[in-house]
Structure formats: structure tokens, C-alpha cells
Amino acid sequence: MAQRIHFSGIGGTAMLAGARLAIEAGHEVRGSDGVLYPPASHMVASLGVPVYTGYDAANLAWNPDLVIIGNALSRGNPEVEHILSRKIPYASLAEWLKRHVLLQRQSIVLSGTHGKTTTTALTAHILKQRFPGLGYLIGGEALGFEHSSYLGSPSAPFVIEGDEYDTAFFDKRAKFLHYLPDIALVTSLEFDHGDIYRDLEEIETAFQRMFRQIPQEGLVLLCADNHARTLASHAFSPVESYGFSYGADWFATYVKLPDGFQLEVSYKGKTWGRVPLSLAGKHNHQNILAALAIAVTLGMPQKAIAQAIAAFPGVRRRMEVFLQHDDIIFVDDFAHHPTAIRGSLEAAQSRWPDRRIVALIEPRSNTMVTRRFQKELFQSLQLADLVFLGPVHRSERIPEAERLDRYGLIHSLVNYGKEAYYDEDVPALLDRLLPVLQNGDLVLIMSNGAFGGIYGLLKERFAGE
Numbered sequence: 001m002a003q004r005i006h007f008s009g010i011g012g013t014a015m016l017a018g019a020r021l022a023i024e025a026g027h028e029v030r031g032s033d034g035v036l037y038p039p040a041s042h043m044v045a046s047l048g049v050p051v052y053t054g055y056d057a058a059n060l061a062w063n064p065d066l067v068i069i070g071n072a073l074s075r076g077n078p079e080v081e082h083i084l085s086r087k088i089p090y091a092s093l094a095e096w097l098k099r100h101v102l103l104q105r106q107s108i109v110l111s112g113t114h115g116k117t118t119t120t121a122l123t124a125h126i127l128k129q130r131f132p133g134l135g136y137l138i139g140g141e142a143l144g145f146e147h148s149s150y151l152g153s154p155s156a157p158f159v160i161e162g163d164e165y166d167t168a169f170f171d172k173r174a175k176f177l178h179y180l181p182d183i184a185l186v187t188s189l190e191f192d193h194g195d196i197y198r199d200l201e202e203i204e205t206a207f208q209r210m211f212r213q214i215p216q217e218g219l220v221l222l223c224a225d226n227h228a229r230t231l232a233s234h235a236f237s238p239v240e241s242y243g244f245s246y247g248a249d250w251f252a253t254y255v256k257l258p259d260g261f262q263l264e265v266s267y268k269g270k271t272w273g274r275v276p277l278s279l280a281g282k283h284n285h286q287n288i289l290a291a292l293a294i295a296v297t298l299g300m301p302q303k304a305i306a307q308a309i310a311a312f313p314g315v316r317r318r319m320e321v322f323l324q325h326d327d328i329i330f331v332d333d334f335a336h337h338p339t340a341i342r343g344s345l346e347a348a349q350s351r352w353p354d355r356r357i358v359a360l361i362e363p364r365s366n367t368m369v370t371r372r373f374q375k376e377l378f379q380s381l382q383l384a385d386l387v388f389l390g391p392v393h394r395s396e397r398i399p400e401a402e403r404l405d406r407y408g409l410i411h412s413l414v415n416y417g418k419e420a421y422y423d424e425d426v427p428a429l430l431d432r433l434l435p436v437l438q439n440g441d442l443v444l445i446m447s448n449g450a451f452g453g454i455y456g457l458l459k460e461r462f463a464g465e
Contacts, residue, residue: 009070017149111162112187281347362447426452
């Protein structure tokens with residue numbers, strides 16, 4: 001039955017995707033959020049529904065049957081307080097997805113500390129070739145997809161990115177605990193989200209709880225190359241592993257051909273076939289192997305899988321070239337954890353082996369802004385030729401003793417023999433960066449946010465040249 005659904009916090013990536021699913025399901029949808037900027041503002045406008053700017057109880061005067069509250073909202077928000085006072089029915093997006101989408105579908109949940117979005121997009125891209133009614137929800141802007149979500153047909157599987165971040169202010173469980181997986185993939189397992197998890201053990205517990213929901217006839221897929229493999233003993237369904245580690249069920253090696261490399265894949269000791277490498281970096285090759293294993297499990301033949309992988313255009317903000325000036329290439333990447341930063345730097349070296357790598361980092365995530373990974377970040381950045389460190393996001397919220405020590409990090413890199421700098425604002429960072437750039441440089445900008453508008457500022461500075 002069609003409902004009137006209001007999305008409070010509609011500008012978030014997942015909320016946007018959920019709102020589109022609700023529209024496709026025939027519900028009347030409206031929303032509200034703070035002031036939005038491109039690309040979020042454009043994506044909200046493309047929904048074609050009324051969206052209120054600013055949070056206000058008056059936004060709910062249209063008497064919705066249900067309010068879906070985004071996980072960015074908390075107590076004190078005017079709409080939250082009005083909902084609670086008037087006892088308006090409300091839910092988290094994850095709970096709504098569970099009840100109105102996933103209960104009716106074969107649910108494929110792709111989770112892990114790194115690589116979720118790319119692997120979800122790639123898996124959906126491959127499976128669309130076999131299941132025209134495939135549904136999906138991707139936590140990013142996947143190239144080659146009209147939108148990041150699609151309801152599809154109840155008779156086809158639903159592919160969803162499984163985030164371990166908490167669900168809402170009233171539900172502090174991991175989002176993926178609502179997703180009812182039939183197939184669950186874990187790409188990697190490391191400490192992250194220091195604002196909600198105390199340690200790696202707490203994160204492991206969240207994954208273990210997800211495994212308790214998988215039916216006996218389901219499947220758990222774990223990367224054999226990292227800590228994810230330790231989760232195997234907690235599954236109640238069959239477990240398969242994948243990776244470059246000898247003994248993995250889905251085992252891959254590199255094969256050199258005249259025009260580059262391919263993956264040669266075996267399954268439980270028997271040769272399965274080869275697939276192209278449409279993405280750079282070993283971490284992305286693990287993602288390809290994971291998506292391949294899911295596609296085979298769902299009955300796709302080797303040739304169709306290889307063709308789909310070859311045609312995969314990638315995901316926005318994942319090693320995406322967004323600007324080229326003379327012979328200097330500027331690349332945008334979402335990396336915001338030392339392991340992901342290392343993987344992105346290695347991918348850049350592989351894809352552009354003859355270029356000097358200039359790394360620009362915005363410490364932004366709730367873990368990266370602290371000293372938790374100071375040593376690991378130093379080790380990862382050793383792979384760059386030059387390093388520029390931007391301001392710590394919302395530094396005033398972090399006690400100085402706990403805040404990332406940028407001076408210490410830069411000092412360590414300089415002592416290691418690297419050229420490294422930091423600045424207090426983005427314009428000053430660019431003033432320092434641009435004079436030292438040389439033709440042939442690869443500038444890799446890594447942030448999970450807006451980085452102070454650095455992308456637009458770069459385009460503006462080169463516009464008149």
C-alpha cells in the first residue's frame with residue numbers, strides 16, 4: 001500500500017538512494033535537509049519531489065505516514081523533537097529497507113572496512129547481465145548507472161552495500177544487521193569509526209552478529225589476504241575465501257600478456273578461467289575476485305563475467321581523473337584510512353609508473369583526525385614522492401592531545417627523505433603546491449569529504465591559463 005514518507009536528512013548518499021527506491025515503489029516522498037551543495041543538491045533535485053531547506057517541525061505539516069530519519073540527525077533536531085512529541089511513526093533507513101525491500105528478495109550484502117562501494121558497484125554491474133530485474137543500493141556514484149539505487153523485480157536478487165556504521169540516534173547497531181543477507185561478503189576488517197567503536201574486537205562482534213542472520217543454505221565470502229579470514233569460525237553457513245593467498249578457495253595469480261595483465265583464477269584447486277583487470281591496484285583486483293565469486297555462485301558463466309568486468313567504468317571519486325593541465329594529472333580518491341591510502345598510492349604507481357606521485361591528504365574521518373593511526377599514516381605516505389597535508393577537519397572538536405599531530409607526521413616524513421608540508425587552510429595549501437608542480441606529475445587527492453572545496457579551486461586557478 002502506498003504511503004506518504006518523509007526523509008529527514010535526504011541529502012545523505014544512502015538516504016538519497018532510499019528515497020529513490022521509495023519513489024519507485026509508488027510512495028509519495030518529500031524530504032528535508034540543511035543547505036546542500038553540488039553534487040548532493042543536484043542529486044536531490046533530480047528526485048523531482050518537494051525538499052525543504054532547513055529542519056523545522058513545519059516540514060512535517062503534510063502529515064506523512066512515516067518519517068525515515070537519517071543517521072546524521074540526533075536529539076535536539078527540530079524535526080526529531082516534533083516526531084517524538086507527536087508520536088509520528090518513524091524508522092531508520094536500514095529498518096525500512098529490511099521490511100519493505102529485503103524481506104522479499106535474495107539479499108547480497110557487501111561489507112568490510114575497505115572496498116565496499118567499488119565491489120558493490122562491480123557486483124551489480126556484472127549481475128545486471130544475468131538478472132534484468134536486479135535491485136541494488138550503492139553507497140556512492142557508480143559510473144555507468146543512471147542512479148545509485150534501483151528497486152528492480154522481487155524475483156531478482158538485491159545487491160546492497162553493508163555499512164558497519166551505526167544506524168540512527170535511536171539504533172546504535174551496525175546498519176548491515178538489518179539487511180538479512182543470503183550471501184555476505186567481507187572485503188577486509190580493520191579498526192575504523194573510532195567515534196562508535198572502542199576497538200577492533202567490537203567491530204568483529206558486529207560482523208559476527210550479521211553472520212548469525214544468514215540461513216544455513218546461505219554463503220559467507222571472506223578475503224583470505226587480511227584479518228577478515230578470522231571471521232570464518234563464526235559462520236553458521238558455508239564459508240568460502242578469496243584472494244592471492246595460497247589456499248584460498250577462489251585463488252588468483254597474475255598472468256602477463258602482450259597488452260598487460262589478467263587474473264588467472266582457480267576454484268578449489270581447479271582452473272576456472274581468466275578475467276581482465278579493469279581497475280588498478282591489488283586491492284581492486286581483490287574486489288574483482290570477490291564480485292566474480294558472487295557471480296559464479298549465482299550461475300553466471302565465465303565468458304559473461306569476463307566481458308562484464310572488462311566493461312566496468314568504475315566509481316566516481318575512486319581513482320577518478322578530474323582535471324588535466326598541460327601534462328599534470330589530478331586524481332580524486334576517497335581513501336581515508338592508512339590502508340586505503342597505501343592501496344591508492346600503490347594503484348597510482350601501477351597505473352602511472354613513470355610519474356612523480358604528489359599526495360594531498362585531508363584528515364577528515366573520525367579515526368583519521370586522531371593520533372590512532374599516526375604511525376600507520378606515516379608508513380603509507382612513504383610511498384608518495386611529495387606530501388601535502390591539509391587542515392584537520394573540525395579540529396576544534398578534538399582535544400589537542402588526541403588530535404593528529406600533523407607537525408610530527410611531516411617532520412617524520414622529512415627525516416625519512418620526503419618533501420612534505422602542511423597548511424592551515426586549503427588556499428594556502430594550493431599556494432604552496434602549485435609552484436612546485438612539474439609536467440609529468442600525478443597529483444592524488446585523498447579525502448572522504450569536500451576537502452575545503454579544493455577540486456573547484458584547482459579548476460578555477462587553471463581556468464585562465
